[in-house]
Amino acid sequence: MAVYTDVEDTDLERFLADYDLGELLSCKGIAEGVENSNFLLHADSGFYILTLYEKRVQEADLPFFLGLLEHLHKKGISCPLPVAARDGVALRQLSGRPAVIVSFLDGIWVRRSKTHHCAALGSALAAMHQAAGDFTLRRENALSCSSWRPLFEKCRDRADSVEPGLAGFIAAELDFLEANWPRDLPAGVIHADLFPDNVFFLKDRLSGLIDFYFACNDQFAYDLAICLNAWCFEADNSFNITKARALIHAYETVRPLSREERNALPILARGASVRFLLTRLYDWLTVPDGALVTPKDPLEYVRKLRFHQRVVGPEGYGVDDP
């Protein structure tokens, strides 16, 4: 949770003067999001979210992210919609940062997801993959298989300080993944970070997806593998195959998986584990003094990876042979 940039009231009033939102009534920093500063904005016309992009987001990527939100919204996906100023431009500057106002999305994220939440997630994920089909901008996955080793090299020396033997364990896994990573599965725009705090529910209904700032072009089934990790392990790190089956089955009711995609699930889940293991390990080892954000435990993803290493086929995730 963090607000990295303070927005002065007079700067904000000047900023809002370019919009047709009415008078500024309130603006409060929100303790959510670790990449950007977010504010709950109240104007005559309603409530909005104001986001200031901090240095971890590449400014060159913003047209992709904002264009994607507009595209998905147009296709009926419930996600934040960028609000353009009077000149038609949504991406602007405030307090020395790129800034955008998006629509306020109701919903609560679920701390302890149940099987029906995983099912709702599955169909929403597939619908998002399909809706983004004709989106014309592209963004490479900056955290894909080929980028894991360079990231690993930055923390290799100190990895064993987190858990003895960790450096060797990751090195061997990277050897396996680089040799066997699938490259020809159906691909398109994926969310790439669909953790529970990025999925809103109203009662039992999924009400929206947020935080598309890792979205990129990659293989669809990899997105599903990220969700398997983020949603189907219990707090004690046990794998809940009932949730996995519900997630994948609901996904397939909207977008059926090919045999190749199903068979790739174990290796994709291993890769997804390594991706979050490495970014968490890097953050863990490089947390700056006075950091506002507590780094997440990388070892959680070591345990998930060990689970996937023992899975021999898609039936390990509750997927029946077609």
Added chain:
Amino acid sequence: MAVYTDVEDTDLERFLADYDLGELLSCKGIAEGVENSNFLLHADSGFYILTLYEKRVQEADLPFFLGLLEHLHKKGISCPLPVAARDGVALRQLSGRPAVIVSFLDGIWVRRSKTHHCAALGSALAAMHQAAGDFTLRRENALSCSSWRPLFEKCRDRADSVEPGLAGFIAAELDFLEANWPRDLPAGVIHADLFPDNVFFLKDRLSGLIDFYFACNDQFAYDLAICLNAWCFEADNSFNITKARALIHAYETVRPLSREERNALPILARGASVRFLLTRLYDWLTVPDGALVTPKDPLEYVRKLRFHQRVVGPEGYGVDDP
């Protein structure tokens, strides 16, 4: 800025079931307030603030704080109004903490106050003092003159590590204050922490006062002295006598000061400086590892104190002889 306690979605739904606010639509942690955890709550019936009281607030004081807000609101002071649940009780429990829902107050706090803001503050402060006149609960000022020395003793040994000679400087000032502190000025309920971030404006109109969690019974003019410190020094620590005059003059249009109160302003301002100097010094020296809040600089209040030590009478604050 901080949210110390995470509220689980299911706990929150159970909590809200006791109210007549309609369905829960959204709940976001707010990066404001250093004493409590605050959330922006959206329900069918509108937006609210949900506050969870953390350990720095004494639970026994909560009936005073909440009763005061209700009392002031009834008297026409714009401040958050506690919302009672269906059983008529506003103070409840959530996630193991005392919790209350209050009305959402529009307004922005002013980062760089101008003279007219100080004037608006002055009349609002006096109106608050008068409105609280017939409030029957009492709360002693836990940070009054008699409590400064015990607080000082907790940081005396390390005070010189912040600025050489600081311990001796504070000790001498405490000797002076304890010998000369006024005790018979008009008294009642004061806010005691009316810094700019606790005063909301809509355009140039003061729209509300918030954060009454230091409110207590003490001498009215001491509250004015706290505001002189919080509002009338510029960023370079120079004293802006025009703002001070506007603040005090506007206060007096609502509640005229007695000759004794006017004459006491210099010593009250010295005391107000020591009070914030000491709490900041204590926080500075005892900031815990992993703190979410950056401690404020105690030396700012050393400089303010030095200014007030040179003021010989109320004319030093722009007050003309009556």
